[in-house]
Amino acid sequence: GESVGLHLPTLSVQEGDNSIINCAYSNSASDYFIWYKQESGKGPQFIIDIRSNMDKRQGQRVTVLLNKTVKHLSLQIAATQPGDSAVYFCAEIPDSGGYQKVTFGTGTKLQVIP
Amino acid sequence: DTEVTQTPKHLVMGMTNKKSLKCEQHMGHRAMYWYKQKAKKPPELMFVYSYEKLSINESVPSRFSPECPNSSLLNLHLHALQPEDSALYLCASSQAQDTGELFFGEGSRLTVL
Numbered sequence: 001g002e003s004v005g006l007h008l009p010t011l012s013v014q015e016g017d018n019s020i021i022n023c024a025y026s027n028s029a030s031d032y033f034i035w036y037k038q039e040s041g042k043g044p045q046f047i048i049d050i051r052s053n054m055d056k057r058q059g060q061r062v063t064v065l066l067n068k069t070v071k072h073l074s075l076q077i078a079a080t081q082p083g084d085s086a087v088y089f090c091a092e093i094p095d096s097g098g099y100q101k102v103t104f105g106t107g108t109k110l111q112v113i114p
Numbered sequence: 115d116t117e118v119t120q121t122p123k124h125l126v127m128g129m130t131n132k133k134s135l136k137c138e139q140h141m142g143h144r145a146m147y148w149y150k151q152k153a154k155k156p157p158e159l160m161f162v163y164s165y166e167k168l169s170i171n172e173s174v175p176s177r178f179s180p181e182c183p184n185s186s187l188l189n190l191h192l193h194a195l196q197p198e199d200s201a202l203y204l205c206a207s208s209q210a211q212d213t214g215e216l217f218f219g220e221g222s223r224l225t226v227l
Contacts, residue, residue, distance in 0.1 A: 008154050034214040043118070043204050043218030044157065089156050093214050100145055100170060102214045104156035 008087060010109045019077040021108045023090030028071060032093040034102065035064060035075045039086045044104075047075070047088075077110075085112045117141050118219035120205050126225045129195060135222045137188040137205030145169075146188040147206040147216060148180060157204055163188060164211075195226045 013019045025033070031052035036044035050057045050064045050073075057064050063076040073090050087107040093099055118139045127133050137146065145164045149157035162170035163182040177199075179191040188205055202223050206216040 032214055041220070043206070043220050044216070045218070046215045049214055091214060099212050099214060100147070100162045100164060100208070101159065102147075102216055103159065107154075107156055 008107055008109045010111060012111045012113055013080045014113050015080060015082060017080055019080045019084070019110060021075045021088050021110065023073040023105055025071050025073060025090070025092050025105065027092065027094050030092040030094055033066060033073050034091045036089045036091060037086045038089065044089060080112050082112050082114055085110055118205055118207055118217050120219035120222050122222055123220070124223050126227065127192065127195065128227050132193045134192065135190040135203055137219060138186055139207040139217070140186055141207060141217065143207035143209050144185060145208045146182060148188070148190055149204040149206065151202040151204055197226050200224055200226045
């Protein structure tokens with residue numbers, strides 16, 4: 001989603017349901033994508049990554065899907081828990097600058113309703 | 115608990131002050147980063163050090179001066195800042211050249227009066 005002004009896109013999910021957070025990227029040459037979670041008052045925390053030669057990767061309770069055709073990335077969280085409440089950022093490595101140029105996209109705030 | 119330690123957690127400074135932010139990691143990582151984050155915005159890359167050499171400077175104004183004294187330490191020297199520089203400054207480190215997995219500290223919240 002896109003942020004407007006000072007408002008982050010927000011996704012509200014009932015505890016126990018699955019969450020899907022979406023991200024659109026603009027650089028078709030980017031070949032490596034990462035999801036980060038940022039809890040209030042903390043720095044971002046790595047969740048999962050995916051390279052462009054894959055379209056799906058699974059971790060513990062999380063799945064990342066990559067659709068290069070439409071330049072879209074999604075993060076699926078299974079059985080969402082209150083501890084999942086945070087802002088989620090997708091990040092990409094552009095084709096220049098090497099692996100160090102981790103560029104964050106607009107975040108999505110996930111609110112888990114108990 | 116984060117393994118990247120940033121000090122101070124909070125800093126208030128005037129526009130004529132000189133101050134420094136400090137970052138330390140003991141994970142043996144050879145790349146270290148400074149990011150700036152404004153409220154409700156994503157972190158924005160400022161500087162990257164790789165093997166103690168500055169490898170990326172994202173056109174940051176010279177009033178921000180990074181320094182990497184050794185592979186475990188990263189400083190950000192601040193001088194003649196503007197109120198719009200008020201933000202959360204995040205330090206991160208990473209292990210290798212082929213990963214986007216950054217380990218972040220909790221940040222230093224800077225207020226410029």
